Amino acid sequence: MNFHILTLFPEMIMQSLGTSITGRAIDKGLISVNAINIRDFSDDKHKKVDDYPYGGGAGMVMQAEPVYKSYGYLVNHIKLSKENPADFKKPRVIYVTPQGSIFNQEMAKELSQEEDLIFLCGHYEGVDERVLNMIATDYISIGDYVLTGGELPAMVMIDAISRLIPGVLNNDISSEFESLQDNLLEYPQYTRPEIFMGQKVPEVLLTGHHAKIEAWRRKQSILRTYERRPDLLEKANLTEEEREYLTRLIFQKNYDIYDSK
Ligand SMILES: C[S@@+](CC[C@H](N)C(=O)[O-])C[C@H]1O[C@@H](n2cnc3c(N)ncnc32)[C@H](O)[C@@H]1O
Numbered sequence: 001m002n003f004h005i006l007t008l009f010p011e012m013i014m015q016s017l018g019t020s021i022t023g024r025a026i027d028k029g030l031i032s033v034n035a036i037n038i039r040d041f042s043d044d045k046h047k048k049v050d051d052y053p054y055g056g057g058a059g060m061v062m063q064a065e066p067v068y069k070s071y072g073y074l075v076n077h078i079k080l081s082k083e084n085p086a087d088f089k090k091p092r093v094i095y096v097t098p099q100g101s102i103f104n105q106e107m108a109k110e111l112s113q114e115e116d117l118i119f120l121c122g123h124y125e126g127v128d129e130r131v132l133n134m135i136a137t138d139y140i141s142i143g144d145y146v147l148t149g150g151e152l153p154a155m156v157m158i159d160a161i162s163r164l165i166p167g168v169l170n171n172d173i174s175s176e177f178e179s180l181q182d183n184l185l186e187y188p189q190y191t192r193p194e195i196f197m198g199q200k201v202p203e204v205l206l207t208g209h210h211a212k213i214e215a216w217r218r219k220q221s222i223l224r225t226y227e228r229r230p231d232l233l234e235k236a237n238l239t240e241e242e243r244e245y246l247t248r249l250i251f252q253k254n255y256d257i258y259d260s261k
Pocket of ligand 1: 095096097098120121123124125126127140142143144145146147148149151153
């Protein structure tokens with residue numbers, strides 16, 4: 001999978017994604033990260049890429065021209081990198097913006113199927129709308145807050161997508177349960193020592209009895225999701241028995257509230 005990032009701060013991207021798990025994935029050739037500096041495509045003698053907004057208002061806006069030129073250069077580069085030109089199709093261009101759909105695990109899974117992805121990182125007050133109309137295919141936000149630039153959102157997304165690519169993690173997570181899969185949070189995890197400051201690891205995890213461990217983990221997942229993200233449960237795929245367990249949890253909570261009054 002090839003990630004391409006149009007940014008004013010390529011060093012920020014390369015430094016961060018070049019370390020830890022994504023760094024190893026780059027070294028192994030499982031992913032590639034190519035950050036293009038939009039400033040290199042400015043015709044201005046001072047390499048300026050922003051200007052005042054038409055109509056007035058605070059802040060500056062990234063100009064259309066350098067963004068469009070950097071995009072053209074990048075698409076050409078991607079085209080030339082294909083051994084067979086017939087394999088080339090224009091990659092999706094994700095403009096990371098607080099005005100986009102909120103990124104989630106399902107989107108990460110869907111995007112991990114692409115061969116190439118382009119991320120456009122805005123700065124200042126954003127990017128001239130006209131170039132967005134021409135090149136952006138997706139508008140994605142990482143949450144309802146405003147950051148100073150699109151580099152962190154692009155990296156958040158690239159990290160989440162990368163770990164879904166086979167071989168990036170040591171274990172294959174497609175067969176492992178983890179948070180947000182099936183709209184449930186992951187069960188609690190423990191490692192050695194068996195007792196930490198008087199707290200013991202739940203007995204069942206020491207039995208080696210796989211079916212019992214699975215059953216315990218599933219219940220813990222439901223309980224945890226109920227306690228921390230009850231909004232997810234509506235879409236969770238629960239059995240009849242699990243629904244009854246959930247009803248008992250809800251009943252118990254209501255009872256506790258009533259009882260404590
Ligand atoms: C200060 S923000 C501009 C916000 C813009 N004035 C608005 O109200 O939509 C600068 C850049 O940071 C990025 N950004 C900020 N918050 C983001 C978020 N929550 N998700 C994704 N990108 C974000 C975008 O690329 C944006 O162009």
